[in-house]
Amino acid sequence: MECPEIRKGEHGMSKTEKSGRAAAMDDLIVVTGAGGFIGGSLTRSLHERGFTRIRVVDKKPLPDWYQRVPGVECLCLDLSHRKNCERAAEGAVEVYNLAADMGGMGFIERFRIECLRSILINTHMIEAAYRAGAVRYFYSSSACAYNTDLQKSPDVRALKESDAYPAMAERGYGWEKLMSEMFCQEYWAERGLKTFIARFHNVYGPNGTWDGGREKAPAALCRKVIEARDKGRNWIEIWGDGTRTRSFMFIDDCVDGIDRITHCEDLIATPINLGSSELVSVNDLVTIIEGIAGVKLERRYDLSAPKGVGGRNSDNTMIKRVLGWEPSTTLRDGLRKTYAWIEEQYADRKAGRKTVE
Numbered sequence: 001m002e003c004p005e006i007r008k009g010e011h012g013m014s015k016t017e018k019s020g021r022a023a024a025m026d027d028l029i030v031v032t033g034a035g036g037f038i039g040g041s042l043t044r045s046l047h048e049r050g051f052t053r054i055r056v057v058d059k060k061p062l063p064d065w066y067q068r069v070p071g072v073e074c075l076c077l078d079l080s081h082r083k084n085c086e087r088a089a090e091g092a093v094e095v096y097n098l099a100a101d102m103g104g105m106g107f108i109e110r111f112r113i114e115c116l117r118s119i120l121i122n123t124h125m126i127e128a129a130y131r132a133g134a135v136r137y138f139y140s141s142s143a144c145a146y147n148t149d150l151q152k153s154p155d156v157r158a159l160k161e162s163d164a165y166p167a168m169a170e171r172g173y174g175w176e177k178l179m180s181e182m183f184c185q186e187y188w189a190e191r192g193l194k195t196f197i198a199r200f201h202n203v204y205g206p207n208g209t210w211d212g213g214r215e216k217a218p219a220a221l222c223r224k225v226i227e228a229r230d231k232g233r234n235w236i237e238i239w240g241d242g243t244r245t246r247s248f249m250f251i252d253d254c255v256d257g258i259d260r261i262t263h264c265e266d267l268i269a270t271p272i273n274l275g276s277s278e279l280v281s282v283n284d285l286v287t288i289i290e291g292i293a294g295v296k297l298e299r300r301y302d303l304s305a306p307k308g309v310g311g312r313n314s315d316n317t318m319i320k321r322v323l324g325w326e327p328s329t330t331l332r333d334g335l336r337k338t339y340a341w342i343e344e345q346y347a348d349r350k351a352g353r354k355t356v357e
């Protein structure tokens, strides 16, 4: 794989390695970052699938969580502290670490220190999970861990897992992900903790950030179109020149993929792409959203705004080979649901009702 030094299986048979089973319905499952977008959706899915002991953790106060799932133990803890991670991991059988200080391009280009500090979360959380005797540990990495030299042109070759090395990750956020991936790999190699690492490519959908500076392009563009319609304006502002390309994965595919990856023994300590391979430009994205909204707007390009790499797509050869599966929700279908949800949030906010942004 891309990290050739990884010494798989050099440890003896540990407590964790002996148990290769999927979680029982009453095993304790811990989700961190559960007040956020993906952690919240993962928690809801685990609850709907019938898991009876779920503990969820986030540093945000409870009223600010995107989703609150009934019957789930909620803890408000800052997981950059070791003691809090120990409390969070107590008795856990599976740990899903989705906590990170992150946002869209506007956030990760401006606040690299905040992004780098997330290394404390994974560093303490993986140790706490190991000490608690957890069987499986999932880590949410990112396509930002890939070598940026391979992402200069909008006309990109899709990124395959080996493209992370030689390393030239996105400054701040991407390097934090790459280092945390290495922690996960070494906890398997040296200590026998089964770790699973997915490199998410842009995730979007309902119940995520849609305003306030941390939102990503799909949510931001939905909001701008909704706002333009509401205010009777015939234009929107677009960051960059609209030609940059990306792929976007719908949240339901992301949650499904996390479960498949975490329960595949062939993927222990092996970073894998979890993303859509439907490549579109920002202009294409706007066109789809306009189609959903039934409007056509003048596009005003802000060339001084943060724009990120020229192009990025997910090569899904490995996930198809290993899991016989890949994210398949079309961008049009996913955006229709996302647009409808943001429209509701926008109307609620306008009416003075509480929303979560």
Ligand code: NAD
Pocket: 032, 033, 034, 035, 036, 037, 038, 039, 057, 058, 059, 060, 077, 078, 079, 080, 097, 098, 099, 100, 101, 102, 103, 121, 140, 141, 142, 143, 199, 200, 201, 202, 203, 204, 208, 209, 216
């Ligand atoms: P999010 O910002 O909605 O959720 C992250 C949550 O982590 C937030 O609720 C935040 O309060 C919490 N958090 C931050 N610092 C914490 C701390 N010290 N202690 C406890 N909680 C803390 O982000 P998301 O989109 O749900 O992302 C989840 C994970 O997936 C992150 O690791 C992120 O880097 C990764 N990821 C997301 C995307 C995407 O497109 N959304 C892409 C690549 C990787």
